[in-house]
Amino acid sequence: xxxxxxxxxxxxxxxxxxxxxxxxxxxxxxxxxxxxxxxxxxxxxxxxxxxxxxxxxxxxxxxxxxxxxxxxxxxxxxxxxxx
Amino acid sequence: xxxxxxxxxxxxxxxxxxxxxxxxxxxxxxxxxxxxxxxxxxxxxxxxxxxxxxxxxxxxxxxxxxxxxxxxxxxxxxxxxxxxxxxxxxxxxxxxxxxxxxxxxxxxxxxxxxxxxxxxxxxxxxxxxxxxxxxxxxxxxxxxxxxxxxxxxxxxxxxxxxxxxxxxxxxxxxxxxxxxxxxxxxxxxxxxxxxxxxxxxxxxxxxxxxxxxxxxxxxxxxxxxxxxxxxxxxxxxxxxxxxxxxxxxxxxxxxxxxxxxxxxxxxxxxxxxxxxxxxxxxxxxxxxxxxxxxxxxxxxxxxxxxxxxxxxxxxxxxxxxxxxxxxxxxxxxxxxxxxxxxxxxxxxxxxxxxxxxxxxxxxxxxxxxxxxxxxxxxxxxxxxxxxxxxxxxxxxxxxxxxxxxxxxxxxxxxxxxxxxxxxxxxxxxxxxxxxxxxxxxxxxxxxxxxxxxxxxxxxxxxxxxxxxxxxxxxxxxxxxxxxxxxxxxxxxxxxxxxxxxxxxxxxxxxxxxxxxxxxxxxxxxxxxxxxxxxxxxxxxxxxxxxxxxxxxxxxxxxxxxxxxxxxxxxxxxxxxxxxxxxxxxxxxxxxxxx
Numbered sequence: 206x207x208x209x210x211x212x213x214x215x216x217x218x219x220x221x222x223x224x225x226x227x228x229x230x231x232x233x234x235x236x237x238x239x240x241x242x243x244x245x246x247x248x249x250x251x252x253x254x255x256x257x258x259x260x261x262x263x264x265x266x267x268x269x270x271x272x273x274x275x276x277x278x279x280x281x282x283x284x285x286x287x288x
Numbered sequence: 289x290x291x292x293x294x295x296x297x298x299x300x301x302x303x304x305x306x307x308x309x310x311x312x313x314x315x316x317x318x319x320x321x322x323x324x325x326x327x328x329x330x331x332x333x334x335x336x337x338x339x340x341x342x343x344x345x346x347x348x349x350x351x352x353x354x355x356x357x358x359x360x361x362x363x364x365x366x367x368x369x370x371x372x373x374x375x376x377x378x379x380x381x382x383x384x385x386x387x388x389x390x391x392x393x394x395x396x397x398x399x400x401x402x403x404x405x406x407x408x409x410x411x412x413x414x415x416x417x418x419x420x421x422x423x424x425x426x427x428x429x430x431x432x433x434x435x436x437x438x439x440x441x442x443x444x445x446x447x448x449x450x451x452x453x454x455x456x457x458x459x460x461x462x463x464x465x466x467x468x469x470x471x472x473x474x475x476x477x478x479x480x481x482x483x484x485x486x487x488x489x490x491x492x493x494x495x496x497x498x499x500x501x502x503x504x505x506x507x508x509x510x511x512x513x514x515x516x517x518x519x520x521x522x523x524x525x526x527x528x529x530x531x532x533x534x535x536x537x538x539x540x541x542x543x544x545x546x547x548x549x550x551x552x553x554x555x556x557x558x559x560x561x562x563x564x565x566x567x568x569x570x571x572x573x574x575x576x577x578x579x580x581x582x583x584x585x586x587x588x589x590x591x592x593x594x595x596x597x598x599x600x601x602x603x604x605x606x607x608x609x610x611x612x613x614x615x616x617x618x619x620x621x622x623x624x625x626x627x628x629x630x631x632x633x634x635x636x637x638x639x640x641x642x643x644x645x646x647x648x649x650x651x652x653x654x655x656x657x658x659x660x661x662x663x664x665x666x667x668x669x670x671x672x673x674x675x676x677x678x679x680x681x682x683x684x685x686x687x688x689x690x691x692x693x694x695x696x697x698x699x700x701x702x703x704x705x706x707x708x709x710x711x712x713x714x715x716x717x718x719x720x721x722x723x724x725x726x727x728x729x730x731x732x733x734x735x736x737x738x739x740x741x742x743x744x745x746x747x748x749x750x751x752x753x754x755x756x757x758x759x760x761x762x763x764x765x766x767x768x769x770x771x772x773x774x775x776x777x778x779x780x781x782x783x784x785x786x787x788x789x790x791x792x793x794x795x796x797x798x799x800x801x802x803x804x805x806x807x808x809x810x811x812x813x814x815x816x817x818x819x820x821x822x823x824x825x826x827x828x829x830x831x832x833x834x835x836x837x838x839x840x841x842x843x844x845x846x847x848x849x850x851x852x853x854x855x856x857x858x859x860x861x862x863x864x865x866x867x868x869x870x871x872x873x874x875x876x877x878x879x880x881x882x
Binding site (some may be wrong): 213220237240248250258261262263265268270276280286 | 354
């Protein structure tokens with residue numbers, strides 16, 4: 206496999222992992238499992254409600270941060286970075 | 289100083305600032321007009337994207353939606369932020385690498401087809417024009433309510449301001465004014481939120497105030513208190529009420545996320561940064577700036593609702609003195625009654641205000657025993673929650689003036705971004721791309737300016753004469769973008785096998801299914817009476833509301849595009865190389881030599 210193909214494979218793998226987390230915090234914690242999550246409280250907020258209105262947004266920020274950092278590293282590793 | 293003078297001064301200062309920036313950041317080339325010369329720092333672009341993105345709906349309407357829908361409004365909070373993850377991971381870096389000026393241009397090149405490009409232009413204009421009408425209406429309403437001008441005059445002033453900086457400066461002028469507008473709107477949003485959170489919970493950070501105890505020393509959590517207060521009056525419990533059903537919430541959230549990532553005026557902002565690397569980080573910065581408002585909104589919504597309920601239900605439910613006497617209503621109540629957005633009708637003639645859920649049958653029985661004859665707050669417009677909040681919380685007049693300037697900044701910045709997306713698709717995609725291919729740089733720039741002026745005039749016209757379809761439009765714009773543009777872009781990058789026919793049929797069937805569903809429940813072009821299936825939950829497919837249907841349209845788009853591509857010849861070799869090239873960042877600098 207060529208270097209470019211390996212780079213693309215690593216990229217797709219990273220994106221899949223990050224999008225799985227994206228799905229879990231918003232759709233799973235925030236909607237599908239919200240009742241079960243709400244039995245756990247942090248302060249005065251049920252955890253499901255918190256993920257739906259606060260936690261998922263914070264997680265999205267972390268996901269983009271990890272993506273940008275990891276991709277910049279992959280660019281250098283596979284020698285496809287900008288000059 | 290009285291409120292109106294103060295508002296004139298604050299709004300006047302911000303407008304002078306925007307015009308000053310317009311003269312400083314004039315565009316001299318098409319590169320500057322379409323993409324700000326690709327020299328915008330990623331943090332600055334993030335801030336401009338946040339202002340571009342957060343419209344009058346985010347600033348004014350969202351907290352009201354949260355206040356009255358509680359947990360159900362989570363679809364907006366997750367949907368309008370989660371789209372940035374899709375944008376950052378799946379689109380922005382690659383489209384920046386491609387290095388052209390518009391979204392239809394990518395679709396036309398990748399699918400080697402003028403038809404695909406024109407279909408994309410049509411989808412873009414449909415989504416953007418519906419969106420911009422809402423902004424124009426917001427500007428007119430803000431002027432008429434706070435500066436006591438006519439609605440029309442307010443609209444002309446707004447159009448004039450946008451005209452100056454968008455026609456002169458194109459993307460360059462828009463970018464720098466959006467940065468200024470972001471600062472104004474975020475300051476205007478967070479200052480009242482901090483005061484209110486302090487008042488109610490004693491915690492100055494609204495995000496933490498949401499989960500804190502009440503400041504009255506009762507030891508009750510704010511959200512528990514809110515649940516109890518509205519439950520006592522027959523309303524649905526705040527923290528658990530769903531919007532439609534959980535399936536509807538799932539699909540709605542997905543539609544908003546995909547639609548966000550597919551909206552052209554947001555995507556083109558990522559063409560303005562110097563490198564692929566910058567496009568990645570810039571999407572993150574955009575979400576940071578957006579998250580400041582979006583994580584504050586749940587506190588604003590819940591606390592505004594609690595304030596509103598406590599103002600009216602001053603004591604025990606069921607005791608006559610528990611309800612506020614109409615004669616004792618506070619000043620803000622009178623102010624908003626004048627606008628007609630707050631309406632009271634003394635149904636049982638006791639001179640007191642009963643505000644409760646009269647659609648709740650069980651509660652109605654109890655209410656009847658107390659001599660209540662129906663909910664007397666016959667209208668509580670949800671849009672007033674943010675605008676009335678500073679008055680409800682007794683904040684000084686300058687805070688109210690600031691909120692007006694913030695609302696105008698939100699509407700102006702989004703309108704300008706949308707107008708640029710529309711005008712560049714006309715001058716660059718239709719004119720240079722299809723009809724007058726040998727147009728000179730100078731003439732294309734002139735054409736861009738004329739198209740911009742035309743788009744402003746058109747948006748203004750629709751603002752003055754809102755067509756029937758303007759009512760439910762902003763939400764529909766997401767469905768249109770989700771079902772047409774996003775899938776075409778994503779497959780263009782991630783699936784080399786998708787070809788011309790696949791992309792065209794995918795876009796047409798995706799947007800077709802979505803529009804059909806919307807029209808059959810909301811009326812053809814939203815004309816009342818033409819809906820051939822009623823606009824009621826029992827008629828909805830699996831209980832999915834028309835606003836939430838974009839995700840289904842997107843699935844149809846993907847399925848059709850992939851199937852048609854499988855049955856027809858693969859894209860030519862040079863297209864496969866094009867895809868391989870945009871997948872790696874190397875060589876992006878060369879791509880800017882357009």
